[in-house]
Amino acid sequence: MGKLVDMLLAAFADEVLAWYQYYLSAYAVRGNVSVELEDVFRRIAEDELGDHAKKLADRLQDFDVDPPDFRDLWQLSRCRQTELPKDPHDVDGFLAASVKAERCALEHYREIFSYVFGKDPVTEEIIEDIIRDEAEHETTFRNLLSKAGLERV
Ligand SMILES: [Fe+2]
Ligand SMILES: [Fe+2]
Known part of the structure; x- marks a missing residue:
């Protein structure tokens, strides 16, 4: 269980930092289409914190583990x-x-999914849901790129 807890803590830290990246991007972006982009960044930021980080924190509570100290997030991620x-x-x-x-x-x-596959159906389902969302996020961001921008990813 120690390894799973470490993986979930790392994923939790990823989510909080992803939330912050999009939160910051929504304020920082300027110019053409920036108003539409702000909305996209805010909506996806909300998924990362309000949905994904929450699901991971709730699952960690099942193992009696609290969310990490704020100062440890960067290292854990x-x-x-x-x-x-x-x-x-x-x-x-x-x-x-x-x-x-x-x-x-x-x-x-x-990676987490293959680690829990077949042995922890509860975590498996949570990770599966999150993977579906992340794939959708990736598509949303990719579709907004200009033709030249596509070459940067
Ligand atoms: Fe996420
Ligand atoms: Fe995402």
Whole structure:
């Protein structure tokens, strides 16, 4: 169970940092379509914190484990926060960073899924739900990229 708890804590940290990345992106992005993008970033940020992080924290509680100390989140996280563009008008840059964050999350969740597959149906179901959402997030961000932006992911 120690290994599963460590994996869930890492995933929890990933979710909080992904939430913050999109929360920040919603404020930072400028220029064309930035108003529409703000909404997309806010909506997906809400999924990461309100849905995914919550599901993981609730599952950790089943093992009597509390959410980690705020100062430990960065160390615990596997994906951390993808680097954001320096230029606030670089819309594709924000989207490419988001696509990368989603791909990292997907890779991590697939590992957790194969670890629990066939032995922990409760966690398996939670991870399966989250994987479905992350795949959808990746598609949403990728579809917003310009043609040139597609080459950056
Ligand atoms: Fe997530
Ligand atoms: Fe996501």
